[in-house]
Amino acid sequence: MSTFTILFSIARKEFIDHLRNGWIIAVGLAFAIFSLLITFVGFGFTGAVGIGQEQSTLFSLINLVIYLVPLLGLLLSYDGIAGEHERGTLDLLRSYPFDTTLLLYGKWLGLFMVLSTTLIVGLTAPAAISIYSGHTLLAWTQLLITSIWLGAIFISISILFSVLILNRGKLIAIAIGIWLLFVVLFDLGVIGILVSTEGNVPMDLVNLLFYLNPTALYRLLSIDLMMDEAMIRQLGLAGQIPPTPALIAAITAWTIIPTVIAGWRIRTLEK
Amino acid sequence: MSPPILSLSEVSKSFPGKEVLKSITLSIAPGELVALVGNNGQGKTTLMKLILGLLSLDEGKILINGQTTKSTRTIDQKALFGYLPETTVFYPNLTGQETLRYFSSLKQGAPSRIDEIFNIVSLEHAKKQRVKTYSKGMKQRLGLAQALLGNPKLLLLDEPTNGLDPSGIHEFYQILNRLKTEGVAILMSSHLLAEIESRADALALLKNGAISAHGSIDKLINSAKLPSIIKFQKGIHFSQKRLDQILKQHNAEKIYVEQSKAFVLTCQPDNKQALLLALLSTNELITKLIVNDPGLEQLFLQLNSGLKIT
Numbered sequence: 001m002s003t004f005t006i007l008f009s010i011a012r013k014e015f016i017d018h019l020r021n022g023w024i025i026a027v028g029l030a031f032a033i034f035s036l037l038i039t040f041v042g043f044g045f046t047g048a049v050g051i052g053q054e055q056s057t058l059f060s061l062i063n064l065v066i067y068l069v070p071l072l073g074l075l076l077s078y079d080g081i082a083g084e085h086e087r088g089t090l091d092l093l094r095s096y097p098f099d100t101t102l103l104l105y106g107k108w109l110g111l112f113m114v115l116s117t118t119l120i121v122g123l124t125a126p127a128a129i130s131i132y133s134g135h136t137l138l139a140w141t142q143l144l145i146t147s148i149w150l151g152a153i154f155i156s157i158s159i160l161f162s163v164l165i166l167n168r169g170k171l172i173a174i175a176i177g178i179w180l181l182f183v184v185l186f187d188l189g190v191i192g193i194l195v196s197t198e199g200n201v202p203m204d205l206v207n208l209l210f211y212l213n214p215t216a217l218y219r220l221l222s223i224d225l226m227m228d229e230a231m232i233r234q235l236g237l238a239g240q241i242p243p244t245p246a247l248i249a250a251i252t253a254w255t256i257i258p259t260v261i262a263g264w265r266i267r268t269l270e271k
Numbered sequence: 272m273s274p275p276i277l278s279l280s281e282v283s284k285s286f287p288g289k290e291v292l293k294s295i296t297l298s299i300a301p302g303e304l305v306a307l308v309g310n311n312g313q314g315k316t317t318l319m320k321l322i323l324g325l326l327s328l329d330e331g332k333i334l335i336n337g338q339t340t341k342s343t344r345t346i347d348q349k350a351l352f353g354y355l356p357e358t359t360v361f362y363p364n365l366t367g368q369e370t371l372r373y374f375s376s377l378k379q380g381a382p383s384r385i386d387e388i389f390n391i392v393s394l395e396h397a398k399k400q401r402v403k404t405y406s407k408g409m410k411q412r413l414g415l416a417q418a419l420l421g422n423p424k425l426l427l428l429d430e431p432t433n434g435l436d437p438s439g440i441h442e443f444y445q446i447l448n449r450l451k452t453e454g455v456a457i458l459m460s461s462h463l464l465a466e467i468e469s470r471a472d473a474l475a476l477l478k479n480g481a482i483s484a485h486g487s488i489d490k491l492i493n494s495a496k497l498p499s500i501i502k503f504q505k506g507i508h509f510s511q512k513r514l515d516q517i518l519k520q521h522n523a524e525k526i527y528v529e530q531s532k533a534f535v536l537t538c539q540p541d542n543k544q545a546l547l548l549a550l551l552s553t554n555e556l557i558t559k560l561i562v563n564d565p566g567l568e569q570l571f572l573q574l575n576s577g578l579k580i581t
Contacts, residue, residue, distance in 0.1 A: 002379050009376040013365070020364035087360035092417075095323045096377050097349035270326055 006098045007106045014110025015117075018076075024118050027072060031122025034064055039126040054135040055231045058143060061126070062222045065147045066215050069119070070183055073154025074175040076115060080107045081162040081266065082171055094269070101263040108159055108259055115151040119144060142225045149251060150218040154178075156258040157214075163262045163269070186213045207242055214254040221247040273301045274337060276351070276425050276456045277322065282331035284314075284321055291317045293481045294331070299456040301424070304447060306467040307460040308571060309477035315460040316357055318477070319427045322458070323354060336424070350378070353423030355414045357430045357460075363403035367394055367413055370402055371420065378421035385420075391446055392416040407434035415443065419450075426450065428459040432466065444470050468567040476574055484574050488567055497565035497573060498537040501546070505532055506555035513553055521546035533559075540564075 018024055042057030081104065084090040094100050127140040161174050190209055193201060210216040223232060224241050232238050241247075275298040282295040292314045299305050307315050320326040322333060324344035333340050335348050361370050371385045389395045392412040397405065405413065411434045418426055426447075432440050444466070447457060461467055467474070468488060476484040484491055501523075514534075518525060523538035523546050534557075538546050543562075550557050 005379070006377055009373060013362070013369075013373045016369070017362055017364050088356045088358045089361070091320065091323075091325050092354060092356055092359055093377070094325055095349060095352055095354045096374075097346045097379070097421075098377060099346075 003099075003102065006102050007109060010103060010106025011110035011113060014107055015113045018110075018114040023076070024114060024121065028118040028121025031068065031072075031118065032125050034068070035061055035123055035126040036129070038064055039129055054130065054139065055227060057126075057130065058139055058226050059223075059231065059235075061123075061143060062219065062226070065143070065150060065222075066219060067183060069115075069147050069151045070154045070215055071179050072118065073115060073151040074158045074179055075172075077107075077111050077155045077158035078162055078171040078175040079168045080111060080159050081262075082166045082168045083162075085166045086168060100266050100269075104159065104163065104263050104266045105259070108155060111155045111159070112148075112152055115155060116148045119147050119151065123147070139226050143222070146218060146222050146225065149255070150214065153214045153218075153251065153254045156255050156262070160258040160262040160265075163265045182213050182215050186216065203240065207240075210242075211250050214251065217247055217250050217254070221251065273454075275300045275334070276336055277458070278334040279318075279322070280332050280334070282318075282321060282333060283329050284317055284326065285329055291480050292321070293479075295482055297475055297482065297485065299425070299458055301454040301456050302451045303472045304451055304457040304459065304470065305473045305475060306471035307458060307475050307477060308462070308464065308467065309460075310575065313477040314480045315477055316429055319354070319429055319458070319460070322427060323352060324349070350421065351424040353418035353420070353426045353455075355418040355426075355428045355431050357433075359410075359414050361402045361410065361413060361417075364401060366399050366401050367405070367409075368398040370413060371398075371416055374417045375420050380421040384422075388416045388419050391419065391449075393442060408436055408439050411435055412439070412443075415446070419446075424455060426455055426457045426459075428457065430460055430462070432461060432463060440466055464567045464571055474567070476571065478575060483579075484570075488570075492565055492567070492570050493540070495565070495570055495573060495578060496540060497569050498539055499543050499565060500526075500563040501536045501538065501543075501550075502559075502561040502563070503534055503550065503557040504559045505534075506558045508553075508555040510556065513556060517546065517549045517553070521549060 038060045039057055042053060042060055079086075081090065084093065084103075093103050123140070123144050127137075127144070130140065131137055157178060158171075158175060161178075162171060165171050165174065190206065193209075194206070210220060220237075220241050221244070223235065223237060224244055224247065227235070229238070232241070278298040279295050282292060283290070284292040295318060297305070307318065309315055317326065321328055322335075324340070324342055327342035335344070336351060338348070340348065362373075365373065367389070368385065371388065372382060375382060375385055386395075389398050392415055394409060394412050394416065397409060402410065402413065411431070415428075415431060418428065432443055435443055440463075447459075447470070451457065459467075459471070471488060473486060474484065474488050474491060475482050486494075517523075518536065521538060521542045523536045523542065526535045526537055528534055536546075547560075547562065550560070
């Protein structure tokens with residue numbers, strides 16, 4: 001019982017802190033503006049309300065999520081532990097009578113709540129407009145859940161680096177580096193391999209490479225869940241998407257493994 | 272006397288390329304206030320972190336409430352501590368009350384104690400304000416309030432009066448006195464020797480990572496045999512010859528003469544009484560006599576410049 005009290009106390013404090021410093025409102029509104037723009041542009045391009053319109057809007061939003069959510073997760077969490085260290089509260093909390101890993105898991109939970117609320121704020125308006133126009137609630141729910149999940153992965157990665165490095169100056173550079181690697185450079189690298197080998201790379205190897213990048217996994221899972229067959233064919237991905245359970249397992253691993261390593265590290269911390 | 276709540280035996284700690292603490296032996300009994308003094312970088316904070324289990328021990332052993340420990344602390348042992356780090360910046364967007372509620376929940380303390388603690392540290396009026404509006408002294412009191420949560424048996428306070436104004440310092444020691452009467456043991460580091468002198472039960476001086484003096488402050492000052500300083504002005508019947516005679520008889524030394532009217536002498540504590548009697552019994556030889564007995568500051572300076580107490 002007390003374990004949960006401690007976990008939720010830490011998460012609650014994290015949430016209140018971000019609510020009061022304006023992060024949730026500011027980022028949530030910015031995200032809402034971007035997603036509304038995409039929704040309206042999607043309507044404009046496709047003309048009358050129809051299935052194609054929903055598919056293209058969702059696909060554009062998936063791409064917006066791929067660009068923005070990892071960055072939000074990283075920037076939200078990079079100073080999660082390092083910030084406590086620099087303000088002197090990390091040592092104080094480590095002297096408190098509870099297992100220090102709870103501090104890390106509580107932080108993770110709090111940041112997850114912050115990011116989830118931000119994305120709910122950001123996606124509610126376009127979802128409402130789209131559903132009012134006759135589109136399905138299911139696809140929007142799936143978009144919200146997978147987006148939150150993508151953010152959770154980057155919270156885990158960011159928290160791991162936060163506990164390993166404990167220096168906010170270095171961590172901000174690392175956060176941007178991780179974003180560039182997974183969101184920009186990885187795809188370029190895969191394209192580079194395909195071009196340089198003139199496509200003579202086994203598809204299994206390419207699929208394997210995707211498991212090394214959580215944003216690639218998110219893209220595949222979102223397309224798998226939200227796009228219809230026509231859209232998947234149009235994207236040239238027919239028969240190429242790994243099985244859904246494999247994608248979900250990989251995404252789960254990307255969420256849990258960095259957090260578990262971070263939990264081990266904070267226990268053995270000596271700074 | 273109650274058994275010590277904390278005992279350190281031959282504790283040593285090194286960081287790469289630097290031996291920070293060497294063979295530290297120290298103990299604190301319930302209700303005792305031990306002041307840890309020393310220049311910056313002598314290992315005071317490191318010693319506290321070793322006690323708390325935030326750093327691992329290289330050598331020696333630490334006994335907490337009679338139980339031998341190495342580097343890790345059990346939850347029960349941690350529950351005995353109240354810790355105020357040297358610099359802590361609390362969460363600026365939380366109110367004082369939310370801050371204490373947060374820390375109280377992590378110590379699994381009763382929320383009802385929070386109001387009582389706000390009263391103890393005189394922050395009742397500001398508990399609903401956000402911490403970012405607090406002055407430095409208020410933040411320090413909030414830090415102390417945090418350390419008092421959960422009824423600790425051993426308080427570890429790292430430079431606790433930094434940023435407090437004189438009345439704040441006075442109130443702070445009143446709180447400590449109250450805690451002492453309740454049996455709380457306190458280990459406190461400080462640079463402010465004047466405030467420790469009349470309040471600490473014992474002193475441990477850290478120099479180059481080792482304890483160079485340890486014991487009650489009065490005993491240490493007596494053992495150090497530091498000279499008293501005597502100031503006076505010429506009386507109506509002042510005689511330089513008579514003064515020189517008295518000084519010679521009592522082994523006293525003239526340090527300087529201020530504007531040829533006031534004299535400053537030093538003399539060993541053993542000779543002080545006889546010297547004063549001789550000065551005062553000569554008819555109006557001197558006037559406006561002031562005697563300064565050696566204090567903690569002199570002791571600290573002498574110990575730091577190499578004095579050894581046997």
